[in-house]
Amino acid sequence: MLRVEMKITRNLTGGMPTPMRLRDLIRQIRAARTAADERAVVQKECAYIRSTFREEDNTWRCRNVAKLLYIHMLGYPAHFGQLECLKLIASSRFTDKRIGYLGAMILLDERQDVHLLVTNSLKNDLNSQTQFVVGLALGALGSISSPEMSRDLAGEIERLLKSSNAYTRKKAALCAFRIIRKVPELMEMFIPATRSLLTEKNHGVLITGVILITEMCSRSPDTLQHFKKLVPNLVRILKNLIMAGYSPEHDVSGVSDPFLQVCLLCNILFFFEQVATNTETSKNVGNAILYETVLSIMDIKSESGLRVLGVNILGRFLLNTDKNIRYVALNTLLRTVNADYNAVQRHRNTIVECLKDPDVSLRRRAMELCFALINGNNIRTMTKELLTFLEKADPEFKSQCSSKLFITAEMYAPSKRWHMDTMIKVLTIAGNYVPDDVVGNLIQMISETTPLHAYTTQQLWNNLTGELATRQPLVQVANWCIGEFGDLLNSSDGADAEPANVSLFLCEKSFLFVLCLTGVYFFSVFYPLIYLFFFHIRRIKKLIDIYGGNINIEIQQRAVEFSALVTKHNHLRPSLLERMPAMESKNPSGSALQNGQATEDELLGDSTSKDGPHESLTSTSDSSMFLDLLGGTSDIQATSSEVIKPTAPLSVSSDLLDLLGGLDSSTQVAPSPGCDPCVPELIMDGLVTPEEQKQTIPSLTAFEKNGLKLDFSFEKPVDNPQMIIILLSATNQTPTPMTDFLFQAAVPKTFQLQLLPPSGNVIPPSTDKGVTQTIKVINPNKSQLRMRIRISYNISGSAVQEQTEVNTFPSVIWE
Amino acid sequence: MLQFMLLFSRQGKLRLQKWYVAHPDKQKKKITRELITTILARKPKMCSFLEWKDLKIVYKRYASLYFCCAIDQDDNELLTLEIIHRYVELLDKYFGSVCELDIIFNFEKAYFILDELLLGGEIQETSKKNVLKAIAAQDLLQEEETPQGFFEDHGLG
Numbered sequence: 025m026l027r028v029e030m031k032i033t034r035n036l037t038g039g040m041p042t043p044m045r046l047r048d049l050i051r052q053i054r055a056a057r058t059a060a061d062e063r064a065v066v067q068k069e070c071a072y073i074r075s076t077f078r079e080e081d082n083t084w085r086c087r088n089v090a091k092l093l094y095i096h097m098l099g100y101p102a103h104f105g106q107l108e109c110l111k112l113i114a115s116s117r118f119t120d121k122r123i124g125y126l127g128a129m130i131l132l133d134e135r136q137d138v139h140l141l142v143t144n145s146l147k148n149d150l151n152s153q154t155q156f157v158v159g160l161a162l163g164a165l166g167s168i169s170s171p172e173m174s175r176d177l178a179g180e181i182e183r184l185l186k187s188s189n190a191y192t193r194k195k196a197a198l199c200a201f202r203i204i205r206k207v208p209e210l211m212e213m214f215i216p217a218t219r220s221l222l223t224e225k226n227h228g229v230l231i232t233g234v235i236l237i238t239e240m241c242s243r244s245p246d247t248l249q250h251f252k253k254l255v256p257n258l259v260r261i262l263k264n265l266i267m268a269g270y271s272p273e274h275d276v277s278g279v280s281d282p283f284l285q286v287c288l289l290c291n292i293l294f295f296f297e298q299v300a301t302n303t304e305t306s307k308n309v310g311n312a313i314l315y316e317t318v319l320s321i322m323d324i325k326s327e328s329g330l331r332v333l334g335v336n337i338l339g340r341f342l343l344n345t346d347k348n349i350r351y352v353a354l355n356t357l358l359r360t361v362n363a364d365y366n367a368v369q370r371h372r373n374t375i376v377e378c379l380k381d382p383d384v385s386l387r388r389r390a391m392e393l394c395f396a397l398i399n400g401n402n403i404r405t406m407t408k409e410l411l412t413f414l415e416k417a418d419p420e421f422k423s424q425c426s427s428k429l430f431i432t433a434e435m436y437a438p439s440k441r442w443h444m445d446t447m448i449k450v451l452t453i454a455g456n457y458v459p460d461d462v463v464g465n466l467i468q469m470i471s472e473t474t475p476l477h478a479y480t481t482q483q484l485w486n487n488l489t490g491e492l493a494t495r496q497p498l499v500q501v502a503n504w505c506i507g508e509f510g511d512l513l514n515s516s517d518g519a520d521a522e523p524a525n526v527s528l529f530l531c532e533k534s535f536l537f538v539l540c541l542t543g544v545y546f547f548s549v550f551y552p553l554i555y556l557f558f559f560h561i562r563r564i565k566k567l568i569d570i571y572g573g574n575i576n577i578e579i580q581q582r583a584v585e586f587s588a589l590v591t592k593h594n595h596l597r598p599s600l601l602e603r604m605p606a607m608e609s610k611n612p613s614g615s616a617l618q619n620g621q622a623t624e625d626e627l628l629g630d631s632t633s634k635d636g637p638h639e640s641l642t643s644t645s646d647s648s649m650f651l652d653l654l655g656g657t658s659d660i661q662a663t664s665s666e667v668i669k670p671t672a673p674l675s676v677s678s679d680l681l682d683l684l685g686g687l688d689s690s691t692q693v694a695p696s697p698g699c700d701p702c703v704p705e706l707i708m709d710g711l712v713t714p715e716e717q718k719q720t721i722p723s724l725t726a727f728e729k730n731g732l733k734l735d736f737s738f739e740k741p742v743d744n745p746q747m748i749i750i751l752l753s754a755t756n757q758t759p760t761p762m763t764d765f766l767f768q769a770a771v772p773k774t775f776q777l778q779l780l781p782p783s784g785n786v787i788p789p790s791t792d793k794g795v796t797q798t799i800k801v802i803n804p805n806k807s808q809l810r811m812r813i814r815i816s817y818n819i820s821g822s823a824v825q826e827q828t829e830v831n832t833f834p835s836v837i838w839e
Numbered sequence: 840m841l842q843f844m845l846l847f848s849r850q851g852k853l854r855l856q857k858w859y860v861a862h863p864d865k866q867k868k869k870i871t872r873e874l875i876t877t878i879l880a881r882k883p884k885m886c887s888f889l890e891w892k893d894l895k896i897v898y899k900r901y902a903s904l905y906f907c908c909a910i911d912q913d914d915n916e917l918l919t920l921e922i923i924h925r926y927v928e929l930l931d932k933y934f935g936s937v938c939e940l941d942i943i944f945n946f947e948k949a950y951f952i953l954d955e956l957l958l959g960g961e962i963q964e965t966s967k968k969n970v971l972k973a974i975a976a977q978d979l980l981q982e983e984e985t986p987q988g989f990f991e992d993h994g995l996g
Contacts, residue, residue, distance in 0.1 A: 050944055090947055097853055097946065099868065118980045126950055133861040156977050166959035167859060191973065194963050202959040228964040235961050273966045276921065283925075283965045286918050312917035319915070351886045352916060383885050 043076065043084045044069070049091050053098070066095055077108055086112055086123040093127055106131050106138050113145045121149070121157060125164045134170035143173050150180045155191050158184070162195035166202050174203040178210050185217040190226040197221060197232035201239050211240055215247065222257055227274055227284055230261065234287045262288045282309040289316045311341070311349050315356075322360055335360065335367035342374045347383055354378060354389035361396045372397055376406070379413045387413075391421065395428045403436040407446055414453050422457035426450050430462045440473050444480050451498035452487055458497040467504050481509045721837055726813065726830045731758035732787075734767075734815070736830075738837055747802050748809075748837045755794035756787040758819070765795055765817040772810055776802040787817070809833045840960035841919070842894060842909040843870075844953070846942065849903050851875050854942050855949055859960035878905060888916050899923050903939050926956055929970055951977070 044052075049069060056062040073088045089108050096102035109131060112124025132139050142164070149161035162184070165177060181203065184196035200214045218240070221233030237254070240247045265280050265288075274281035314337050321334035338360075341353035354375070361368045375397065378390035391413065398406045407429070414425050429450050437443035447466055451458055470480055484502040569587055573580065723737035732754065739749045756762050765785045771777045782797035801809060811833070816825045846855040853871060862870070877891060878898050889896050891909075897919040898907040906923045910916070927937075929952050934941040942949050955970045957963065964970050 047944055054943075094946065097856065099853075117984050118977070119984055122951065122977070122981065123947065126947060126954075129857075129954075133858065135861050135863060154980070156973070156980060159973070163954045163958055168861075195958055198958040198961055198963050201961065227966060228969060231965055232961070232963055273968050276925075281965050282921060283918065283962050286915055308917060309921055312915060312921060315917050316915050347884070347886050348888065348917070348920070351888060385886055385889065 043072070043087055044091070046087060046090050046094065050094060053094075062098075066098070066100055070095065070100070074104060077104065082115070085115075086117075086120045089123050089127050093123075093130055096130065102131060103136075106136060110138065110141055110145065113142065113149070118154075118157065121160055125160045129164055129167045133168050134173075139168070139170060140172060143176050146173075146177060147180065150177065150184065155189055158192050159195055162192070162199050166195065166199045169199075169202060169206060171206045174206045174210065178203055178207075178213060182213055182217055185214065186220070190224065190229050193221070193224070194226070194228040194232040197229065197236045201232075201236045204236075204239055204243065208243055211243060211247070215240070215250065219254070222254060222261075227281055231284045231287050234258070234284070238287070258288050276309050277307040279307065279309045279313070282312060285313055286316045289313070289320055308346075308348075311344070311346075314341075315352055318356060322356070322363075331360075331364050332367050335364050335371075339371040339374065342371060342378065347381070347386060350378065350381070351383075351386055351389070354386060354393060358389060358393050358396070361393060365397075368393075369397060372402065372406075376409050379409060384418065387417075388421065391417075391425060395432060398432045398436060400436045400438070403432070403438065404442075407433070411446075411449055411453060414450065419457055422454045423459050426454040426458045427462050430465065434465075434469070440476055441479065444470070444473075444476060444483065448480075448483050448487055448498070451501060452495060454497075455495045456497070460497075463497045463500050466501055470501070470505060471508070477505075477509045481505045722834055724830075724832060724834065726752075727815065727826070727828055729826060730824070731756060732762065732815070732817070732826075733757060734813075736833075738834070740837065744802075746804055746806075747800055750799040750801065752797045752799060753794060754787055754796070756789050759789045760820050761789050762787040762817040762819050764823075766815070767797060768814045769799065770812050771801060772807075774803070774805045774807055775809065776804075778802075808835065809837075840911055840914070841922075841957065842911070842960065844909075844957075845871060845874065845905075845907045846949075847875050847905050847907070848939060849879070849905070851879060854904065854939070855946060855953070857950070857953055857957075874907065874909075875905075878907060887920060897923070901927055904942070922957070922962060925967070926953060929956060929967060932967065932971055933974065 049065075052065050053062055056065055069091065073092055076084065076088055085108060089105055089112060092102050092105040092108075096105075105127060109124050109127035112120040113128060115121060115124065128142055132142065146161050146165060149157050152158055152161075162181075165173070165181075169177070181196050181199050184192055185200060187193050187196065197218075200218075204211045204214070214236070218233065218236055221229055221236070224230055224233070237251055241251055262285060265285055268280065271280055274284070276282050279285070318334045318337050321331060335357070338353045338357050341349045342357075344350060344353075357368055357371075357375070375390055375393050378386055379394065381387055381390065391410070394406060394410060410425065410429060414422060414429070417425060430447065433443050433446050437446070451466075470477070473480075484498075484505050487498065488502050569583065721738040721740070723735055725733060726736045727734040733756075735753045735755070737751045737753065739751065741747055741749060752767065754765060754767070763786050765782075765787055767779075767782065769777060769779060778800040780798040780800070782795050784795050787794045801811075803809060808831075811830045812827070813830060814825070814827045816823065818824070840859065842860050843856065843858045845853065845857075847853050853875070856867075856871065858867060874891065874896065877889070878896070881889075883900075887897060887899055889898075893912075894909045895912060895914065895916060896907060896909050897916050898905055899920060900906075906927065908919050908923060910919050930937045930942070930949065933948070933952060934945070952970070952974055955964065955973050964973075
């Protein structure tokens with residue numbers, strides 16, 4: 025019996041042993057103990073499969089390809105199976121075709137060379153009588169079609185869209201969807217057949233039809249017009265879905281066909297209220313539908329009632345116990361907070377609760393949202409919450425949070441004293457994570473608020489306890505203050521800071537920081553202290569002489585200077601060590617300026633005045649001049665934002681800037697857009713209607729040459745009659761893109777100019793969408809505006825620079 | 840539109856991968872590897888959505904398998920979770936109380952079911968019954984072709 029069996033088997037299989045079953049191969053591979061074992065099994069099998077492919081064995085090809093696909097999923101190369109897939113697809117057996125198409129979808133994406141060879145088989149199969157064969161072909165086409173294949177087979181797809189078989193129609197609709205994405209020009213040919221898709225009862229056809237129509241409408245506004253008439257049909261379908269009774273086929277947790285509902289909502293612009301009231305929210309599906317509703321409300325220019333409804337839905341989401349829902353709610357609220365500020369304020373408490381959520385992405389969003397919601401009324405409570413949050417926050421949050429706290433405190437602080445207290449608390453809590461520019465700005469601010477000098481210094485001195493190494497920014501600020509205002513430490517505000525204690529304490533602590541920037545700060549403190557505490561000078565000098573040989577060049581330099589000053593130049597002391605005058609801050613709203621404002625001298629040809637304050641270009645060579653304040657730029661990270669030069673007296677005595685040191689007023693805070701409500705127009709991501717202009721002011725073309733066109737359009741903000749906001753739009757009418765586009769402007773002395781960061785520095789060719797940039801001009805004297813502009817860009821590898829003056833500003837802007 | 844769907848085990852072994860956008864093989868492997876590491880590092884209480892590179896990733900764990908989808912920026916995440924759940928229900932109905940081993944040994948059938956649910960990254964059939972009917976009919980076609988023999992070693996085994 026056994027011999028007969030073997031004989032028959034041999035005849036059936038042409039003498040070759042039957043290939044291993046797929047199941048057995050999988051078992052063998054899983055049984056391998058080590059990676060080396062697995063590799064051995066796989067390689068053996070691959071070799072076997074390769075040889076059978078060479079033998080052109082039809083019987084077992086599909087089994088071998090199936091095994092190859094498994095091997096490919098494990099990560100091994102399987103490109104030698106590509107042609108075999110083609111042969112399987114061409115076979116007449118359904119089993120072969122099924123595996124063949126699966127293999128093609130896995131191994132043959134549009135980047136492979138043999139990809140196009142599938143086209144012919146696809147064409148044959150698309151004309152097959154069996155719906156499942158057609159289905160297989162459509163499935164493959166929908167997954168891997170390339171533009172060439174799409175062009176070849178578009179005609180077949182269009183024919184199949186009109187087929188009477190619902191199974192085929194729905195697949196054809198999604199193939200058409202993919203073809204349109206690959207080759208948008210072919211969209212026209214599908215439009216007639218699409219209308220009829222919506223009259224189907226079958227939900228599969230309906231949903232795929234709606235997806236197709238959505239894609240068409242998003243690509244071309246004409247199609248949108250064409251399909252607008254179909255909207256009532258869509259509405260009716262949605263209504264039926266909601267109102268109709270239970271349909272077991274499409275039901276998900278009591279909701280009738282949520283997928284189709286969501287799809288329809290993408291299309292329909294009204295009927296929100298009905299959906300919102302009738303949808304049950306205890307299950308994920310209900311929430312999915314409500315979320316889509318909210319997104320749609322925000323996308324269109326809804327009237328305020330609808331928007332409030334949207335925000336309330338989000339508020340309800342925030343109270344949901346499911347963290348996924350809360351995440352989605354926080355995310356969307358962040359996008360809408362600028363539009364519907366008051367509506368979101370109502371949910372402030374819930375948002376503050378989310379600050380304590382265990383999930384980090386929820387906490388981050390809650391933090392950003394909190395910053396967006398701070399205003400003059402709630403600043404105290406919000407700050408308290410945020411400080412608690414800051415204590416427990418992860419490191420990456422701490423720096424972001426502390427710089428944002430600084431900005432919001434500056435904008436909304438109810439009193440200067442509160443402001444100081446808060447900032448000192450931030451420095452203490454956030455420790456080393458406070459970014460450098462906050463330190464600089466804080467010092468600047470402290471120097472400005474003269475009445476509080478004593479109080480501030482006292483507070484800082486009190487806080488100089490604990491682990492100083494982790495709180496270097498605090499130490500830096502404290503150092504500067506004590507250096508400047510050390511004499512005030514003994515005034516009526518606080519009596520326990522003996523001058524001896526202060527200086528000795530600082531001497532001790534300076535040992536800790538000799539190798540870093542803070543150490544340099546320490547030294548800057550000592551200079552003014554000499555003036556005050558002369559009787560300790562011998563002790564101080566002895567300590568400092570030790571550092572004369574320190575490995576850090578900065579510290580060495582300081583120590584030697586100090587010694588020299590004390591011993592040889594005693595007579596210079598009083599004038600050198602006068603208190604620093606208050607530093608003016610140029611930009612109260614603190615936005616980052618990137619495209620530099622050129623010095624007035626350069627562009628307008630006036631003579632340089634030593635006394636007037638002026639800003640410099642952002643080139644590092646210029647900034648290094650000012651950063652020399654600390655004797656070197658190596659320790660300071662110069663950010664790409666502006667350098668502010670301190671006022672006149674300092675510019676005269678530039679050598680002495682070295683000695684007076686301790687100033688890090690060189691950089692400016694760059695606020696993150698999310699929390700800066702001063703410039704709402706810029707930060708919108710399309711969710712908000714731009715503010716209506718009170719009067720229409722004609723726009724003007726400022727510059728047009730060689731294909732580059734600059735248009736100025738004007739807007740007057742309602743709260744500031746002296747300000748005009750100019751929106752610059754740069755377009756490129758040549759066929760080559762322009763890169764590294766840089767716009768600079770200068771205005772006469774009586775004006776104040778502020779350039780906000782541009783949308784980008786590459787202008788794409790021949791489109792209407794170029795680079796935009798906002799310019800703000802304040803005109804306190806109501807004189808006629810003149811502006812000199814300089815433009816530079818690169819085109820086709822060569823750099824172009826243009827300079828011109830714009831005098832034709834309409835006078836109506838100053839009315 | 841879905842960009843890709845991955846199924847992988849708790850040990851990081853890939854069980855199924857379906858790509859709806861074309862990437863070179865090397866890049867696919869890189870994306871898969873990085874994404875699997877990222878998702879396996881997340882704690883159980885964390886949210887099911889994450890932003891990774893410029894994609895939105897939606898993932899859910901069912902027993903020992905992670906189902907992970909990458910969607911476009913303007914897609915609805917909650918709905919994607921529903922799609923994943925629908926796929927799991929279909930697998931469950933087809934295999935009868937599906938477990939990871941079913942998907943390992945019958946990966947081609949898992950692909951076939953996915954291809955009946957999603958096409959080109961979009962959902963094509965919302966009725967569970969219809970999807971299972973289509974799969975059953977195709978399985979029948981396959982069976983009819985293979986001669987029932989004494990030595991039934993044909994087909995995929």
